[in-house]
Amino acid sequence: MLGIGTVARKIFGTPNDRKIKATRPLVEQINALEPEFEALSDEGLIEKTQAFKKRLQDGEPLDALLPEAFANCREAAKRALGLRAFDVQLMGGIFLHQGNISEMKTGEGKTLVATFPAYLNALTGGNVHIVTVNDYLARRDADWMSKVYGALGLSTGVVYPQQPEGEKKAAYAADVTYATNNELGFDYLRDNMKSSLEEMNQRGHFFAIVDEVDSILIDEARTPLIISGPAQDRSELYVTIDKLIPELTEEHYTIDEKTRNVTFTDEGNEYLEEVLHAKGLLEEGQSLYDPESTTIVHHVNQGLRAHKLFLKDKDYIVRDGEVMLIDEFTGRMMQGRRLSDGLHQAIEAKEGCNIQPENVTLASVTFQNYFRLYDKLAGMTGTAATEAEEFAEIYGLGVVEVPTNRPIARKDEDDAVYRSAKEKFDAIVETIHEAHGNGQPILVGTTSIEKSEMLSGLLTQAGIKHNVLNARQHEKEAQIVADAGKLGAVTIATNMAGRGTDIKLGGNLDFTIMEALDANPDADPEEIRRRIEAEHSEGEQAVKDAGGLFVLATERHESRRIDNQLRGRSGRQGDPGRSAFFLSLEDDLMRIFGSERLEKVLATLGMKEGEAIIHPWVNKSLERAQAKVEGRNFDIRKQLLKFDDVMNEQRKVIFKQRLDIMRADDLSEIVKDMRNEVIDDLVDTYMPPKTYADQWDTDGLHDAVLEQLNLDQPIAEWAGEEGVDDEDIVERLEKAADEMMAQKAAAFGPENMRSIEKQILLQTIDAKWREHLLTLEHLRSVVGFRGYAQRDPLNEYKNESFQLFETMLDSLRQDVTQKLSQIRPMTEDEQQAMMREISQQRQAMEAAATTQGPDDSSLGAVEGAAVAGFDENDPSTWGNPGRNQLCPCGSGKKFKHCHGRLA
Missing domain, CATH: 1.10.3060.10 (Helical scaffold and wing domains of SecA)
Structure with missing residues (x-):
């Protein structure tokens, strides 16, 4: 007998179905306007933009302009990029404008979708920020979509790290600004450390569209953004304590893998006290529980975490003598990111790297509280439904699943569970060998660099040619992804989530054409394009005949979203495809969450070595385990946010x-x-x-x-x-x-x-x-x-x-x-003494410039010398220089342009 809920869904449709249905009249209106906008000249599209702005100023509501604005934007994209937006893309844009998350599968054209709500909301004069997960995507999307905005008479800006201040200010002043979540957050903090309004870059927070919204607002939201300055150097202490940790035995500490925590046992504390007394780090009669021991205990705990919880080539890599963190969700290196509370220094000590001094926080904000500054927030991703509760509770965002333009033809196989990792990897190599023999391109997903390199070794032994994409091959990423859909290609990737680049069957056409043009600059571009397009068409058909892209995952991730993102790389835009997950009882997720019951089932079935259990029940139990982990992670983030909310008000x-x-x-x-x-x-x-x-x-x-x-x-x-x-x-x-x-x-x-x-x-x-x-x-x-x-x-x-x-x-x-x-004005004698000192400094600087040439470091050293007694934070030491006299700080600027500047 059917339940009441099932019957209601059959009669009325799901809430998602009803939302989709509600947008259809709007889409029909936009389609009906298409001939009218096709008839406009290029100048006519820009004139429409001006007319829309005027209507808004006259009091017309923004929603009333939606059909015309979307029709204008669709026409501009058609002319500028040769892309005509599908109806489902218009739907996605409508949901974004309404302040929702549009869940659209990989390959459905999310980059173009963002232009519709961005254009409509930019008509108000408010700033529209389109947020991406990395700088490459911010620049690529800004460069690509600026053609559309330009055809509509709007300006586009892109914000990136180490950008000159003037350029950054201009980027924020543009109608639509592309930037990463990190850069937006840091610029917000930097702006609130500036001393005058003219120096501030951001001009408020009106509307943000977040691409890969689950990655940015959930995965990265666990760590706050921090601007810090150097604190006291404790390098020696880290090195001394690092030498103690390998001497510990398993009875001295306990590891809880579920919560990623490690603590000392009573035996461990007793042992530590003895060793620390012997090393002179604890005074006689002082115990670990005394208030004076807080610093030492903190350092020892961080040393233990560095050794037992953070693994090289999984959580970080060592590159050029520097410890680089790896993003567990995207497998990318996180340049410039450091762990706080001395944990990064403890890892540097463990790896024998140069220990950089600890920092003190100058300003900080969490992504949750930064993005809640916006008057309106929206997001796009291929996978958000599993975290719908968190999006609704923390950000007030609804999740709408937008239908695909063409039905999904991908075949998703049930998980295959093996007893041991060896059996699993043997089966993986055999499966790859078989698919590779048919010419089917294969994308193999791994969870760490170590495992990707181990699998690479097995494929090399088996004589299978392949590419490896992880944090070490970071620079070759575009090339590897472009080739991943070619006939017979085998690509091992560490975490493909949030890479923002589609794997196209037959390879990436545009990339291949660009490569050919670079290799033959004198050749006829049209001739090259025609030849490559013909070859690509044949290659694409051959790949489709071979079954499309085969996504083979070697492990389940803690989060279902990451698994779904990997799966979604195959079967884009109705292409054929196949996906399969190969697991073993030794995998982290299986080992930590309930593999005992499965072990008993396998023993009862009397399974032989190399055999796998394949059943929908296994998928269900794994999904339940993943849902538990997701729920726990949500609780952790919620608790962190409650504490940060207190600071946020202040x-x-x-x-x-x-x-x-x-x-x-x-x-x-x-x-x-x-x-x-x-x-x-x-x-x-x-x-x-x-x-x-x-x-x-x-x-x-x-x-x-x-x-x-x-x-x-x-x-x-x-x-x-x-x-x-x-x-x-x-x-x-x-x-x-x-x-x-x-x-x-x-x-x-x-x-x-x-x-x-x-x-x-x-x-x-x-x-x-x-x-x-x-x-x-x-x-x-x-x-x-x-x-x-x-x-x-x-x-x-x-x-x-x-x-x-x-x-x-x-x-x-x-x-x-x-x-x-x-504070007091300078006497005349003090002013004259100061002027003499400045004059001597200028002469010394000029002498240095003539003898050494324009060497920035030597000039900077002289220019940085201030008048004796000058204190940046105490204006009473500045004296009373005239507005046009040189500043007493020694910068060489006039007082009115330096410390005497009117903010």
């Missing part, structure tokens, strides 16, 4: 304050309010309310006012006067402070004074925020222990971080007030 407050300060022309009122609050606090401390005059500490107040406000006032005399209370003292101090600051403003000149106030405020906020981040990091690392006292760590963290934030704001007011109270 981050928003601080970043908004910085923006307000940079936008303001005159900060004297803000500075005055801060000063008055400091005076109130001081008087409250030394003259508590509702106390008698003989209980007041007037001497303490006098010293504190002198230190904080640089004011020497007869407070004891005031307090002795008849009828004087604490409020009178406050008023007199405020008046004296105001007069002193007015004199300073007159001496510096109002313009200079405003600039100094702005610089001091920004520098103090930044310094205090950095200290606060460090304090929160330490609080976060110890707050978990509160759980042992039956107290919720998250609530404890919220309460304490709020108190710390309040304390930071009090400290900020005090520091700003103190610095402004102590």
Whole structure:
């Protein structure tokens, strides 16, 4: 008997079916407009864009423009790229505009789909960001799709690492900007460390379309983006502790592979104490449990994690003496990415590499909280349905499965499970040999570099020619992927997820033509194109006859999405194809999650060596295991986000304050309010309310006012006067402070004074925020222990971080007030002495330039020399240079263009 849910689905369709059905009238409208837009000239398409913008300004809603805007964009793409969008691509674009995730299979043309909602939303004048997983794709897509936007009268920008500031600003100013998630996040943090509005690059967060959305918003969301600066160098300690770890035996620690955690046992702690005492790293009488031992314990734990949890050629590779992390989802090297909390240094010590100093956090943000800044967010991927709950809960994004343009013809076989890894790999080599003999191209998916190289060795022994694609062959990636669909090609790839490049049957036509043109620059391009197109057509048909691309996976991944992405490489656009997973009971997933039951089943069946169990039940049980892992990973990310949300609220407050300060022309009122609050606090401390005059500490107040406000006032005399209370003292101090600051403003000149106030405020906020981040990091690392006292760590963290934030704001007011109270203009003698010193520096610099030629390092060293006593963070040491005089920092710039710049 059918369940109620099944009956309802048969009558009404699934929720996904209903969403697809709802877009069909819009698609029909767009199609009906096609002849009208085909009749327009190239200038006519641009004129349409201007007309749409005018209609929006006149109050017409954006949704009302959708059919015409999509029709205009489709026509522009047809002319610029020769590509006419299919109906399902228009559907995908509609769902993106509505703020959903469009799940579209590999090869369905997601790059083109993004242009429709990007064009429509760019008409508002808001900035549209299209987010990709790597710089290559950002540049490729921007270059390719800029032809479409250009035909519509819109500008396109691309953001990439180490980009010149002017170029980056122009890229963000464009109507549509392509960038990676990392670069967008880092630019957001950098912008909020700038000291003037003109230096900021991003212009708000209006609409983002995230390509490979599951990879960016889920896989990469476990680690925050951090901008850091160097901390104390502890290289020796890492090396010393690294030598201890190999001496440990299995009884000294326990590994939990499910949670990827390793901890010392009681025996391990006792052994460690003995060894650390012997090495002099722990003082006599001091145990590992003492508060003074925190640093040593932290380093030992990180050393243990580096040795037992992080494997070379799986989690990282060593290249040119540097430890490079490998992205577990894409198999790519993560250039410039480092593990935090000293873990990266522990791995460097383990591998005998040069240990780079630890860093302290200057600014940080998680991808979740960065992408939640956007007014509207959308995404595209081939696999999102398995994580629909997380997308809805964290980002408010719905997932819509868009139908394929042509039915999928790929044959997905049931998993084959072998008893041992050896039996599995023997079967894999035999299967590859058989398919290769038929000329079928094969893509073999592995989970680590080590396994891809081991399989490569087996294929070499079997005499099968093949290519290997992993982090070591990173540079050859485009060539290897372009060749992977050719007749008889065998390609071993470590994690093909998120590579953004289709494997086309018969090979990549455009790539082959480009190669031929490079090899024969004098040949006729049209002739070459015709010849290669004819050859490619034959090759493509031969591959189809051989069964299309065969995707052979050597292991199941923790996430079903990654398996589905690998599978989706085959059978694009209705092509034939085949996929199969070969597993063994020794695989990590099988070993960790319930292989005992399967072992018993295999023993009961009396299976012989080399035989495999193949049954849909096995697939179901594996999917359940994967769903468990995904659920646990979601819980971890959710918990991390709850903690980060606390900091995020504070981050928003601080970043908004910085923006307000940079936008303001005159900060004297803000500075005055801060000063008055400091005076109130001081008087409250030394003259508590509702106390008698003989209980007041007037001497303490006098010293504190002198230190904080640089004011020497007869407070004891005031307090002795008849009828004087604490409020009178406050008023007199405020008046004296105001007069002193007015004199300073007159001496510096109002313009200079405003600039100094702005610089001091920004520098103090930044310094205090950095200290606060460090304090929160330490609080976060110890707050978990509160759980042992039956107290919720998250609530404890919220309460304490709020108190710390309040304390930071009090400290900020005090520091700003103190610095402004102590600055003074330079005397004439000091100015002359400073000018003489600058003049000598310039002469020395010119001499260096004439004797050594334009060597940047020597010039930089001279230019960097500042006037004696100059302190970047203390304007009282800057003196009182004129606006057009050289800056006392020694930069060689005029004061008005350097430290005296009006932000």
